[in-house]
Amino acid sequence: MSRVVFFGVDLHGHVNPTLGLIHKLCENGEEVYYYCSEPFREKIEQTGAIFRSYQGLLSFGRHNGTGMETLLVFADFIMDKCRSIVEALRDEVCELQPDYIIHDSFCLWGKELAAELQIPGISLFANFPFIDEMAQKDPAFFMEYVLLASEEPLYLRHKGQHDVYRKLMDKLSRVIGTKYGKPPMNVMNDIFCSKEQLNLVFSSREFQVYEEVFDDTHVFCGYELYPRVESTDFPFEALDDRPLIYIAFGTILHNLSELYQICFDVLGESKYQVVMSLGMETDLSCIGPVPDNFIVQSYVPQLKLLNRADVFITHGGANSIYESLCSVVPMIVIPQVFDEFMGALMVERSGTGIYLRDPLPTKEQLSEAVKQVLEKPLYQDNCERIRHSFKAAGGMDFAVQKIIQFGKQKVCHE
Structure with missing residues (x-):
């Protein structure tokens, strides 16, 4: 038996994907x-x-910006949290004397502590x-789908x-290095x-875009x-x-x-039954009258609902997309921030749903997307294909095997 320290990010979309892995590690x-x-x-x-x-030291959130500013703010956030944590x-x-450390890919402090203790460190991608x-391989992909800088003057001036x-x-490396006294870094x-x-x-090479650039240090589970x-x-019962x-x-x-209202206008009083989760921070009094065929709550049991759903209209977070694929539910993805745009593109390229590029789509766009996903079985077939690729990758048993094997190695930290 080994002692393991895991450093997580305090967001549901990062914690939920790790629970099965942690359970399997404990079982082993x-x-x-x-x-x-x-x-x-x-x-x-x-x-x-x-x-x-974390004793109140960590509080992840969203910075609703784009371009260089967003990248700098997020890099600075991680570096600052790393230093304080x-x-x-x-x-x-140190008192725990772990044999190895696993950390979310955003938890740089896990990597630094593993290096300080001279023990194996393992990074885990809970996000895309x-x-x-x-x-x-494709700089334009990063600029347009990750950094969302397609309209920035700097990018337009040098596009191509x-x-x-x-x-x-x-x-960015120079700015961060100067502030934190670090040598140039990637x-x-x-x-x-x-x-x-x-x-x-936590994906398969079949679903991942540009999977060929991921070397053998990346294990798709x-x-x-x-x-x-x-x-x-x-x-x-309703x-x-x-x-x-x-x-x-x-x-x-x-x-x-506004987005909720579009959903009400398009799907209200239709032949469909609709469940809408608003999130814990949304004030229910701020939305308009709820149509009779809607069930609207601040929080709903997502996995149980995906077991019964025919279509999932989502923002495109990694947790939501992967859970929808595992439940074989085609998606309509309306990304709002950051990595959700990359998730939406992967859904589109894999044929597992429709990517609506306007964060506030028209009623006609949403109505047509719902019709297509419900009427064309190919979307569900592609979800089944990707779900099979997830299973073929080996799952949590395979991941645990790799972790335990790696944890026993003597690792040279650079």
Whole structure:
């Protein structure tokens, strides 16, 4: 048995994908200490892990911007959190004497503490993986679908030149290095991915864009649903035999009243039954009258609803897309921020749903997308194909095998 420290991100979309892995590690006799924020204690402890608090030091959120500014703000956020968390938790982690550390790819402090303790470090991509090698292969993809800089004057001025991305990253590296007294670094791989000698990707190569640039240090494990114990008063008895459309735009985004109203206008009083999750931060009084065929709540049991849904209208977060694919539910993706645009593109390229490019689509666009997804069985067939690729990748048993094997190695930290 080994002692493991896991550093997580305090967002549902990052915690939920890790629960099955942590449970499997505990089942295999590993003693896991999981660092996260207090609201996630219960679901983490249900896996068999020992919960440890960040003591209020971490609070991930969204920065609703685009371009260079967003990248700089996020890089600065991670570097600042890394400095404060390493300083605050160094002694505590040293006392635990872990045999290895696993960390979310956004948790740079996990990588730094593994290096300090001279033990193996493992990075885990709970979100859609984007590595520097992808941008080297297709810089325009990064600029347009990750950085969302397609309309920025700098990009438009230099569009088509292969070195625009590299110049941007070099500039960002200098800014961050100067502020934190660090040598030049690869901002994408070293800060945003915290890449290690073993990097776990909860997806399949068949679903991943530009999968050919991911080398052997990246292990694609597929994706498995882990049942969550969710206390909810959802009225399942109200669901009937009508086609079920499930709508959710994540637990962070709010103030989407215009988008909710479009959904009401298009799907209200239709032949469909609709369940809409608004997120805990949305004020229910701010939305208009709810159509009779809608069930609207702040929070709903997503996995149970996906088991019954025919279509999922989603913002395109990694957690939502992977859970929908595992449930073989085609999607209509309306991305709002950051990596959701890349997720939407992967759904489109794999034929598992429709990507609506306007964050506030017209009624006609949404109505036509719903019609297409419901009437064309190819979308569901493609979901089944990707679900099979997740299973073929090996799942959590395969991931645990790789982790335990790697954890026993002597790793040379650069």
